[in-house]
Amino acid sequence: MSTRLDIDLDALRKNLAEIAARVAPARHMLVVKDDAYGHGLTTIAQTGWDAGVRWFGSFDVAGGRIVRDALGPDARIFAWMIGSREDARLGVKADLDLGVGDTALLEDAAAVGAQRVHLKIDTGLHRNGIRPEEWPVAVRRAAELERSGAIRVVGVWSHIAEASDAEDDAARAVFDWAVAEAQAAGLAPRMRHLAASAASFARSEFRYDMVRVGAFAYGIHPAGGPDAAALGIRPIATLAAPVTAAEEEFVRIGIGMLDGIPSTLAGRVHVGTPGGPRRLVRIDAAESVVAAWPGAAVGDEVAVYGPGRCGELTATDLAESIDTIGEEIALRVSQAVPRSYLRETAR
Template sequence: MTGPELRVDLNALAANIAVARARVAPAQLMLVVKDDAYGHGLAPIVTRAAAEGVTWFGAFDVREALATRAAVGHDARIFSWLTVGPDQIAAALAAEIDLGVGDAGFLEQIASVARSAGATARVHLKIDTGLHRNGIRPEEWDAILARAASFSAEGLVRVVGVWSHIAEASDAEDDAARAVFDVAIAAAETAGFALEVRHLSASAASFARPEFRYDLARVGAFCYGIRPAGGPGQDELGIRPVAALAATVTRVGDYAVTLGVGSLHGLPSTLATRASVHVSGHRQEILHVSETHTTLAPWEGAVVGAEVWVFGPDGTSATDLAEEIDTVGEEILVRISPLVERTYRGR
């Protein structure tokens, strides 16, 4: 190994997917693949997931949705929710991507592009249940339904779903959000839309609260074995990390051991003096993170060329590091730079 490697265990991914599917059943699982499949590498992840029987994928933007379509073919359903311009809408319609619609203007754009293309867009209308992360305000919901119905009559759109995000901050707040969601669903059905899917929950609520699963559960982090910061552990959830970051010892000194991985590879510099990694059964403090190197407190037996797991199978997880700098495991993983080679087991 000449540089740091992110080693991705696709067998672990398959095992986590099996756990998630069993947990959310009878709802279907949507594997969320935003941010290059949480930094794991999109194509190998979605290819293995499709082989395991996953038929729904959630892509943040059309670029990722198109890459997912190229990898898995046309049997899968792919959902993309970032508001985009006419060119990307046209590309999405050509690739049969389901589009999340969170505002009136985007619905108008989709209908306009569909009219020009002679196509019918599959859309999921998003109700703002209180998180204010995009979404149609409840007081505007009936007007959007009426507009969508007119576009549907023209054959320009087909409303196949209603969806939203929740904060997952407290049961009380999530219950209030679910009540708003249920009202929006009822209104959509009263307006005549035959909904195929209703989806509200992400990883945490999908695992913990059956009433939030509806027809489709959007699970990202847990399928990659990323436990929540301050939440239940991997064993309790039944998942294990899919990715491990390995680096090589490049220098051994009296007061520090240097690894060939740094902030340009994606390690947050704020880990210095606040976090540690497991080495030879002991925790070694991270002393400093420079652009290309990281120094650890020294340990007996350290030799140049030895491999060290920055996070991985020895017990230090991405979330362990994240908790020390008040963030989440997802951030540690999505920061890993393209400079870091991805290698795959189980292809």
């Protein structure tokens, strides 16, 4: 028995079905950035494809190329962090949809003949994007490039903060204005996408043609928001470690800071054990100390987070104890920790 991240692909499929039903008729882009939030890019992408997902958000071109190799020519793959003209060229070669968030990159996209361009308007989050005061000139230039055949603009998109309804409403107003300006310039973007997980579930007016949902697909609920059960999703991952030493008051488990467990969790949370929830007392480099339970023995398994084992917490529950978000807890799990995939046929 060893430390591992168990990933329930059946739970993933059920989450994807829930998302599709919630956001219809908008399409669901499954965001698979950062190695599918640490769950394993190719396996998650293939499972999504088999479940009917046809759009994938890869963040960068390198990830997009991996998804393309895994899924073949029919998947639509959106990469929005384009670092250079060479990056854009590689994206075009892999037939990716490219997010373009500044005017210099627009020229780079035209230079390499990008035919699937999504222009990004900065709606106030300042996570790149063309500023509103520059947008009218930018879309006129994009229309000129499109008429010449250098590019084809297929979408307009943005990020929003999802911090408050008022801020999001203001961002949406900017987005609607930007789409209208693009159309007035002669562009005909067919894919408008603004919402990520939270807004796509809570506010139908933010769904437009497509939503980009990552965290909810993996069962990671928002910090300070409704839990997974309230959202109709379920966590898909359980981080488990074996007991390596057992004493009367404490046991040691084979996972620590080197595996990606934040040391600040010590003394703040419980973990799931065969004897029920027990306090996580200390986190060392390669091991951690947990309060013992009756009959604790070497080889017993402890769940640091994950569903269905002695009431242990979710990744977001852990995150809230140290004022961060569930995605950070998931992404910190070291790539050296083996991923184990549970499929329905193996139940």
